[in-house]
Amino acid sequence: MKINNTIIVYASRHGTTAEYAKKLMKLLDGNVDLCSLDERGKSMPDMSFYDTIVIGGSIHYGKNSKLIVSFVKNNIDLLITRRLGLFVTSYYDGERALQQLSSAYPKELLNRAVVADFFDGELLYQKLNFFEKIVAKVVLKAEELDPIIEKLKVIEFAEKLNQ
Numbered sequence: 823m824k825i826n827n828t829i830i831v832y833a834s835r836h837g838t839t840a841e842y843a844k845k846l847m848k849l850l851d852g853n854v855d856l857c858s859l860d861e862r863g864k865s866m867p868d869m870s871f872y873d874t875i876v877i878g879g880s881i882h883y884g885k886n887s888k889l890i891v892s893f894v895k896n897n898i899d900l901l902i903t904r905r906l907g908l909f910v911t912s913y914y915d916g917e918r919a920l921q922q923l924s925s926a927y928p929k930e931l932l933n934r935a936v937v938a939d940f941f942d943g944e945l946l947y948q949k950l951n952f953f954e955k956i957v958a959k960v961v962l963k964a965e966e967l968d969p970i971i972e973k974l975k976v977i978e979f980a981e982k983l984n985q
């Protein structure tokens with residue numbers, strides 16, 4: 823039986839998306855590689871090797887990470903031929919998070935993805951700069967949000983890709 827090769831490509835400003843990527847790596851079947859766009863720069867692995875490609879970014883000011891947006895743009899022809907898992911981390915949930923997710927990736931990928939979801943984006947205050955701390959505190963208080971790392975949704979996400 824052929825072993826499924828998966829790569830998780832992610833970008834993470836303060837570490838939360840990286841944490842989800844690492845959790846997924848443990849939960850997915852087959853060979854799983856991690857690829858941090860923050861660290862890899864232009865020396866990327868050959869994406870055509872992988873049957874399944876998981877892409878994860880974080881939402882800041884309503885938008886997905888720029889590194890993820892350009893990775894997706896540059897690889898779209900290959901991505902539409904692969905099994906896809908797409909996710910974002912965000913402090914909003916519900917309808918607002920779905921809206922952000924739907925503009926974080928091109929429709930053609932979202933429609934084809936085996937699974938696409940948002941995960942609660944905790945805020946690692948010690949890693950935020952002064953301005954980011956103020957923005958985060960104001961929004962969280964105004965919207966009564968309390969984002970914490972969630973395990974169940976990640977497990978469900980992995981289960982869908984493992985089927």
Ligand SMILES: Cc1cc2nc3c(=O)[nH]c(=O)nc-3n(C[C@H](O)[C@H](O)[C@H](O)COP(=O)(O)O)c2cc1C
Pocket residue numbers: 833834835836837838839840880881882883884885911912913914922942943944945946950953954955957958
């Ligand atoms: C300055 C700032 C702006 C943010 N803007 C948004 C936003 O517009 N929508 C949202 O859902 N989450 C927003 N977040 C929450 C981040 O998406 C969340 O903390 C995420 O987990 C960060 O992941 P990372 O550390 O991997 O980059 C913001 C966080 C910060 C610090």
